[in-house]
Amino acid sequence: MSNVPxxxxxxxxxxxxxxxxxxxxLGITDHAQDQLGDIVYLGDFPQPGExxxxxxxxxxxxxxxxxxxxxxxxxxxxVAVNEDLLEEPxxxxxxxxxxxxxxxxxxxxxxxxxxxLSASAYEQLIED
Amino acid sequence: MASLDDCKxxxxxxxxxxxxxxxxxxxxxxxxxxxxxxxxxxxxxxEAVGLFDVSHMGEFLVEGTGAEAFLxxxxxxxxxxxxxxxxxxxxxxxxxxxxxxxxxxxxxxxGRYLICVNAGRLAxxxxxxxxxxxxxxxxxxxxxxxxxxxxxxxxxxxAQAVVQELTDIDCSGVEYYRFVExxxxxxxxxxxxxxxxxxxxxxxxxxxxxxxDVWSRVRAAGIPFSLEPIGLGAxxxxxxxxxxxLYGNDISTETSPLEARLGWVTKLAKDAxxxxxxxxxxxxxxxxxxxxxxxxxxxxxxxxxxxxxxxxGVQVGVVTSGTISPSLGTGIGLCYxxxxxxxxxxxxxxxxxxxxxxxEVVKTPFYRRPY
Numbered sequence: 041m042s043n044v045p046x047x048x049x050x051x052x053x054x055x056x057x058x059x060x061x062x063x064x065x066l067g068i069t070d071h072a073q074d075q076l077g078d079i080v081y082l083g084d085f086p087q088p089g090e091x092x093x094x095x096x097x098x099x100x101x102x103x104x105x106x107x108x109x110x111x112x113x114x115x116x117x118x119v120a121v122n123e124d125l126l127e128e129p130x131x132x133x134x135x136x137x138x139x140x141x142x143x144x145x146x147x148x149x150x151x152x153x154x155x156x157l158s159a160s161a162y163e164q165l166i167e168d
Numbered sequence: 169m170a171s172l173d174d175c176k177x178x179x180x181x182x183x184x185x186x187x188x189x190x191x192x193x194x195x196x197x198x199x200x201x202x203x204x205x206x207x208x209x210x211x212x213x214x215e216a217v218g219l220f221d222v223s224h225m226g227e228f229l230v231e232g233t234g235a236e237a238f239l240x241x242x243x244x245x246x247x248x249x250x251x252x253x254x255x256x257x258x259x260x261x262x263x264x265x266x267x268x269x270x271x272x273x274x275x276x277x278x279g280r281y282l283i284c285v286n287a288g289r290l291a292x293x294x295x296x297x298x299x300x301x302x303x304x305x306x307x308x309x310x311x312x313x314x315x316x317x318x319x320x321x322x323x324x325x326x327a328q329a330v331v332q333e334l335t336d337i338d339c340s341g342v343e344y345y346r347f348v349e350x351x352x353x354x355x356x357x358x359x360x361x362x363x364x365x366x367x368x369x370x371x372x373x374x375x376x377x378x379x380x381d382v383w384s385r386v387r388a389a390g391i392p393f394s395l396e397p398i399g400l401g402a403x404x405x406x407x408x409x410x411x412x413x414l415y416g417n418d419i420s421t422e423t424s425p426l427e428a429r430l431g432w433v434t435k436l437a438k439d440a441x442x443x444x445x446x447x448x449x450x451x452x453x454x455x456x457x458x459x460x461x462x463x464x465x466x467x468x469x470x471x472x473x474x475x476x477x478x479x480x481g482v483q484v485g486v487v488t489s490g491t492i493s494p495s496l497g498t499g500i501g502l503c504y505x506x507x508x509x510x511x512x513x514x515x516x517x518x519x520x521x522x523x524x525x526x527x528e529v530v531k532t533p534f535y536r537r538p539y
Contacts, residue, residue, distance in 0.1 A: 041220075058329060077202060077206055078206055078208075079491050080470075081468050083468060084521060100468050101325055103489065104206040104401065104492055104494065105201075105401055107470065107472060107521070
């Protein structure tokens with residue numbers, strides 16, 4: 041069974057979101073890391089300060105098996121990339137939550153947050 | 169993609185599930201893509217020993233006084249050089265010289281052969297072989313025995329030690345591409361020193377009904393050697409590090425053995441007029457324009473199957489196989505390049521996520537075992 045922490049919100053692209061004041065932290069879910077398998081590389085991120093639209097590709101995850109895009113769930117501005125994680129991308133296979141966020145993005149359109157899924161809705165999604 | 173429920177199951181299906189295998193559809197079969205993870209499994213095979221279910225592969229039996237002559241017509245390699253107990257890699261080709269399948273031929277005795285074919289080509293191969301076969305004319309029978317056989321591969325530096333625990337056959341006496349028929353893990357088996365990983369190892373054929381028992385005996389014998397089950401994911405990274413072709417990716421009816429650099433199993437000088445021979449002779453005379461090469465990418469770039477390949481700005485094809493090499497830690501792959509650019513050290517470009525990345529033709533295999 042995948043770990044789906046109840047304090048987070050989720051997207052249909054198997055990402056998690058933690059709203060932290062004016063910013064969000066964005067990562068991938070346990071289900072996503074499990075499906076991807078051994079993660080070997082994270083990259084192709086926008087520069088901090090760059091604006092992104094909701095649905096934009098804001099990075100890529102390479103596993104041994106496949107390449108997978110990271111999508112921005114909101115319109116906003118890139119604040120930071122988790123540099124520590126880039127050094128050790130396989131950390132995501134251990135625990136994809138908490139300190140292993142991938143991007144910090146500044147919220148510009150607050151209403152978009154309402155489109156995120158609750159933990160129970162996401163659990164339902166991955167069970168189907 | 170076909171759903172798992174529609175797929176055929178090997179006799180090890182329940183065991184894979186119990187072992188924690190993630191089952192996926194592959195060539196119409198429900199197969200484990202991984203257990204512990206591709207990286208860990210790859211390492212297990214490179215550093216210890218791994219156990220693969222390869223029962224999805226097909227087996228044809230060709231038997232009779234005309235069996236050798238029939239096979240000489242059907243495949244590119246020279247079946248006539250085989251001794252009893254010897255195996256051979258060969259190709260079946262179309263009249264135009266495209267590859268129908270790559271396969272292994274085992275000579276069990278004079279006039280008795282077993283052919284092992286790819287799961288994904290079984291239906292086409294059977295139609296192909298039976299379409300050219302006439303029992304009365306050819307003096308041999310042709311039987312599709314694929315459902316009767318289970319097949320396991322035991323691969324890695326400790327493979328011989330594990331298998332030796334399970335048989336009275338002197339395993340050290342079974343040389344590369346040789347096989348012995350005898351008892352393994354308590355059942356009648358064909359024990360062949362062959363594989364698809366680049367490691368030392370064995371492939372074992374036996375009656376499907378014994379599958380569960382044989383698996384558990386191999387698992388038990390493997391404990392002191394850290395043997396683990398290995399899925400299709402690591403099977404692919406292992407074979408790719410060796411530049412072993414995968415049918416449907418690297419070779420197909422649209423590629424010729426000469427382009428695929430499989431001339432070493434294409435015996436144009438043999439007497440038999442095998443299917444595709446005249447086309448391949450003309451090709452050889454005219455010279456082929458492209459060659460299947462191995463390439464390496466800079467750190468952090470990984471090109472996958474289908475990525476576009478450019479030489480001097482012009483698209484010349486696609487990556488036929490591509491991955492990160494677990495042994496090297498960098499992106500590797502195979503593609504066809506014009507012969508003018510196919511020498512080791514030549515550079516060209518591969519499109520990775522919309523960007524053209526410089527790739528270098530390298531000598532293959534990408535990996536050589538250190539023992």
